[in-house]
Amino acid sequence: MLEIKALTASYDGIHALRGLDLRVGDGDLVALIGPNGAGKTTLMNTISGLIRPDQGEISFDGADIRRVSPHRIARAGLIHVPEGRQILSEMSVAENLDLGILAAGDRRAGPAAAARQRDLVFDLFPILAERRWQIAGSLSGGQQQMLAIGRALMGFPRLLMLDEPSLGLAPMLVSQVFEALGRLNASGLGILVVEQNARRALDLGRYAYVLERGRVVLHGTSEDIARNPTVVESYLGTLAATAS
Numbered sequence: 001m002l003e004i005k006a007l008t009a010s011y012d013g014i015h016a017l018r019g020l021d022l023r024v025g026d027g028d029l030v031a032l033i034g035p036n037g038a039g040k041t042t043l044m045n046t047i048s049g050l051i052r053p054d055q056g057e058i059s060f061d062g063a064d065i066r067r068v069s070p071h072r073i074a075r076a077g078l079i080h081v082p083e084g085r086q087i088l089s090e091m092s093v094a095e096n097l098d099l100g101i102l103a104a105g106d107r108r109a110g111p112a113a114a115a116r117q118r119d120l121v122f123d124l125f126p127i128l129a130e131r132r133w134q135i136a137g138s139l140s141g142g143q144q145q146m147l148a149i150g151r152a153l154m155g156f157p158r159l160l161m162l163d164e165p166s167l168g169l170a171p172m173l174v175s176q177v178f179e180a181l182g183r184l185n186a187s188g189l190g191i192l193v194v195e196q197n198a199r200r201a202l203d204l205g206r207y208a209y210v211l212e213r214g215r216v217v218l219h220g221t222s223e224d225i226a227r228n229p230t231v232v233e234s235y236l237g238t239l240a241a242t243a244s
């Protein structure tokens with residue numbers, strides 16, 4: 001589904017991605033972990049067309065998307081929930097969800113399919129149904145994250161990319177959001193998720209990539225990564241004390 005080869009990207013000549021390979025198959029749930037500055041956000045922004053790569057390949061369903069605009073990438077079914085959520089805080093929950101339909105473009109199904117998709121979002125996050133007429137900016141951080149995911153779902157994604165969906169969320173809300181991601185994946189949706197907390201990432205994903213300084217330094221099944229001595233020492237050991 002998503003295939004990345006030898007990808008490089010930079011900011012004003014400073015390399016952020018240095019020859020990165022990654023693959024997300026149909027219906028996979030893949031977690032990206034790594035320290036601050038490893039390039040996780042840059043990778044997501046490059047995949048979704050917000051940053052032009054210097055070199056390398058990015059293909060989605062076999063099509064080269066390196067020079068494709070972000071809205072066309074979303075139309076193809078690759079939808080990005082950026083870090084910081086970026087919901088429209090002056091608009092209601094319902095209006096934010098309706099805007100998500102635009103991402104589907106030509107793939108947009110009729111009103112009946114959109115209504116079914118809205119029901120799916122409300123089933124996944126019942127609080128959004130309760131608050132559908134509320135101004136989005138008045139939601140809690142966790143509810144805003146649910147809205148950001150809900151809005152992305154309204155674009156009928158085939159691969160959903162999420163950048164740190166747990167950032168700033170209370171542990172109970174993290175569990176709710178991750179449980180929702182697990183349910184979506186079980187229904188066939190491909191998911192690529194950046195998660196700062198390695199323990200959570202490995203619990204969530206079936207497959208994981210560890211990024212450091214713009215490169216993949218390790219990848220494998222979550223069980224294998226969780227047993228890797230370097231990961232245990234660098235990520236799990238120190239995080240065990242702070243993990244919720």
Ligand SMILES: Nc1ncnc2c1ncn2[C@@H]1O[C@H](COP(=O)(O)OP(=O)(O)OP(=O)(O)O)[C@@H](O)[C@H]1O
Pocket residue numbers: 011014015016034035036037038039040041042043196
């Ligand atoms: N807009 C920017 N301008 C210049 N350099 C940037 C910019 N954004 C990121 N960088 C640099 O690119 C590298 C990768 O950053 P990136 O934000 O992709 O890492 P990350 O793994 O997502 O880290 P974090 O967990 O802190 O978000 C870092 O060295 C960072 O300082």
